[in-house]
Amino acid sequence: MRIRVRRTGGFAGIERSAEVEVSDREWESLATAVLDEGESDVRGVPDGFSYEITIDGVTVRCCDPRLSEAQRALVTRVLKEGA
Amino acid sequence: MTPQTPVFCSIVPPHLLEHLAHSSNPAVAEAARRTLIADASARTFRILPLPGTAPTLAPAEAGKPHRTIYDCERRTDLPGTKVRGEGDAATGDATVNRAYAGLGATFDLFLNAFGHNSIDGAGLPLLASVHYDEKYGNAFWNGEQMVFGDGDDEIFLDFTLPVDVIGHELAHGFTQHSANLEYFSQSGALNESVSDVFGSLVKQYALGQSAEAADWLIGEGLFHPNVEGTALRSMKAPGTAYDDDILGKDPQPGHMDDYVRTGRDNGGVHINSGIPNHAFYLAATELGGNSWERAGQIWYDVMTGGTLTPEARFSEFAAATVAAARARYGDGEEIQAVLKAWSAVGVPTD
Numbered sequence: 489m490r491i492r493v494r495r496t497g498g499f500a501g502i503e504r505s506a507e508v509e510v511s512d513r514e515w516e517s518l519a520t521a522v523l524d525e526g527e528s529d530v531r532g533v534p535d536g537f538s539y540e541i542t543i544d545g546v547t548v549r550c551c552d553p554r555l556s557e558a559q560r561a562l563v564t565r566v567l568k569e570g571a
Numbered sequence: 572m573t574p575q576t577p578v579f580c581s582i583v584p585p586h587l588l589e590h591l592a593h594s595s596n597p598a599v600a601e602a603a604r605r606t607l608i609a610d611a612s613a614r615t616f617r618i619l620p621l622p623g624t625a626p627t628l629a630p631a632e633a634g635k636p637h638r639t640i641y642d643c644e645r646r647t648d649l650p651g652t653k654v655r656g657e658g659d660a661a662t663g664d665a666t667v668n669r670a671y672a673g674l675g676a677t678f679d680l681f682l683n684a685f686g687h688n689s690i691d692g693a694g695l696p697l698l699a700s701v702h703y704d705e706k707y708g709n710a711f712w713n714g715e716q717m718v719f720g721d722g723d724d725e726i727f728l729d730f731t732l733p734v735d736v737i738g739h740e741l742a743h744g745f746t747q748h749s750a751n752l753e754y755f756s757q758s759g760a761l762n763e764s765v766s767d768v769f770g771s772l773v774k775q776y777a778l779g780q781s782a783e784a785a786d787w788l789i790g791e792g793l794f795h796p797n798v799e800g801t802a803l804r805s806m807k808a809p810g811t812a813y814d815d816d817i818l819g820k821d822p823q824p825g826h827m828d829d830y831v832r833t834g835r836d837n838g839g840v841h842i843n844s845g846i847p848n849h850a851f852y853l854a855a856t857e858l859g860g861n862s863w864e865r866a867g868q869i870w871y872d873v874m875t876g877g878t879l880t881p882e883a884r885f886s887e888f889a890a891a892t893v894a895a896a897r898a899r900y901g902d903g904e905e906i907q908a909v910l911k912a913w914s915a916v917g918v919p920t921d
Contacts, residue, residue: 498709499736500727500790501841502818513896532837534743534754535711536760553649553713560647564705 491519492542492564506530506570518565519543521558526568539563597870634676636689637696640667643718644701646688650700652714666731670699671775673737679771680738680747680776684863685871690741691748692875697741701731710736726795726818733790733802738773740872743767749874750881759840764847767868771806772863782855782862788812806852807853825849827885827917846916847885853912854892858905865905869895889913889920 492507510516523543532538532551539555541548541562550559597832636657642664643651654667673699681687689695700715707720709908710730717740719730730736746752751763769787775785789812791805800821802811809823822847824830830846834837855866872895873879881889892913896906913920 495839496835497841499711499730499739499841500709501822501839502726503835512819531711532754533711534766535709535740536713537709537711538837552711552717553647553707555647 489519490542490544491515491562491566491570492540493565493570494540494542495537495563496540497532497536499504504567506567508566508570515565518562522548522556522562524536525556525558528556541566542545551560576697592711604828623655633704634682634688636675637647638671638674638678639693639696639699640670641700642667642698642703645721646701647701648703649713649718649885650698660837665703666701666719666721666729669729669731669736670701670717673731673734674699675719676777677741677769678736678775680773680863683774684776684867686869687745687875693717695744699737705918710740712740712747714747717726717741722793722795723797724799724906726731730793732792734777735767735770735774735788736790736793737770739766739770739789741888742769745769746874750879750883752879752883753881754837756772756838756840757843758882759837760843761883761885761888763840763844764851765870765874767804767806767844767848768867770875773875775861776863781860783859783865787852802905804841804845804848806845810850825916841872846918847888850889850912850916850918852907853915856918857908865900866908868899869905869909872899885921889893889918893920 489511490507490509492505494503495507496503500554501564522541523546527549530551533553536552539549540551541559601810612769636921638657639653640656641651643649654664654669655662678689678697689697699719700716701719703718706723708723708727710717710719717737722728722730728753730904736917746762746765752758754762770789771785771787787807788802788805791801793803794800794813798813798818799815802812805812805822812821816818816819822831822842824843825845827846831839831842836842838900851866851870855862860866869908873888873891876895879888892909894905896909900906910920
């Protein structure tokens with residue numbers, strides 16, 4: 489499973505991207521949760537980060553501060569551990 | 572006088588300010604006093620009255636901020652736990668105290684320079700949450716309050732460090748309650764620029780700096796020492812604030828010829844804001860003296876005048892500044908400075 493996160497916006501307007509290739513269960517359940525939730529409110533707030541999470545070619549968008557728990561856990565982990 | 576909360580600790584440490592406030596050089600003493608006052612409560616304001624240099628204060632009842640600082644304790648539930656209310660003594664947390672002082676400095680600029688009571692003109696309580704999330708390298712306005720991260724320990728330090736960043740976030744609230752510029756494309760870049768303009772004015776007013784003395788930087792002191800850069804943005808020279816191996820180069824244009832068309836960042840709102848930012852800088856330095864007195868007043872009049880549409884483009888905003896300059900100052904040097912500034916950045920005013 490390939491998961492890519494692209495973060496744009498923010499006070500600095502500096503973009504950041506990271507990608508992981510994973511196969512363990514914990515990652516997969518997190519990714520599945522994000523896909524199942526889908527997109528809800530994608531309107532951002534001034535200076536808030538916007539995220540694009542792409543899981544095996546399917547993209548879900550979300551924005552701070554209205555991330556679900558699964559979205560936040562996934563973007564944090566990919567940006568931390570991904571390359 | 573009791574020791575002050577470290578307000579602009581990224582700029583001048585408080586012990587040095589205390590010392591400078593008693594300087595034999597009146598300009599130095601005044602600047603230091605302004606900075607100390609900006610950090611202080613209404614009580615301290617009475618202890619250290621300004622010697623008539625600031626515009627007349629509004630009536631006392633309208634002249635008090637209502638600040639509350641919350642601690643998210645590195646989680647993301649907003650607003651978090653209340654840790655300091657209006658008039659409460661400083662806490663042991665410098666981040667909390669900086670946020671409190673920065674809210675006060677912003678309140679002071681709007682009230683004293685423009686007679687605007689808080690960011691909505693009607694005494695809106697000012698709320699801020701600090702220590703948001705873990706290693707969170709950002710600050711934002713969520714429509715109701717300000718939110719500050721501690722920085723990611725890699726690129727950014729604590730977002731409460733530069734007072735202009737605090738002013739910037741609160742100015743998003745000012746915009747929301749005035750011209751309500753849509754946060755996308757050119758109107759979004761104007762929204763961002765207005766936050767940089769008033770954020771910079773908060774810093775200039777607090778430090779008692781003229782247009783010539785100001786650094787015109789946004790987020791000076793926010794970068795981790797590892798980053799090659801002095802600030803996030805430069806209103807004086809857009810595109811020169813940083814140039815780093817990891818971050819790349821500051822992408823801001825300072826002229827319409829270099830306007831960046833992109834779908835990212837809500838249509839490049841943090842990029843193209845460099846153009847109106849530079850126009851403000853040019854108008855303010857052309858007029859000289861305190862930027863909040865004439866250039867700031869004109870921008871303020873545009874935001875509160877009710878003529879801008881939420882989708883305003885640069886040219887509509889520019890034309891509104893010309894009209895505002897004429898309405899307030901007639902056909903004098905103010906209107907000429909504004910016309911010249913927009914012309915220099917390639918934005919038409921008709």
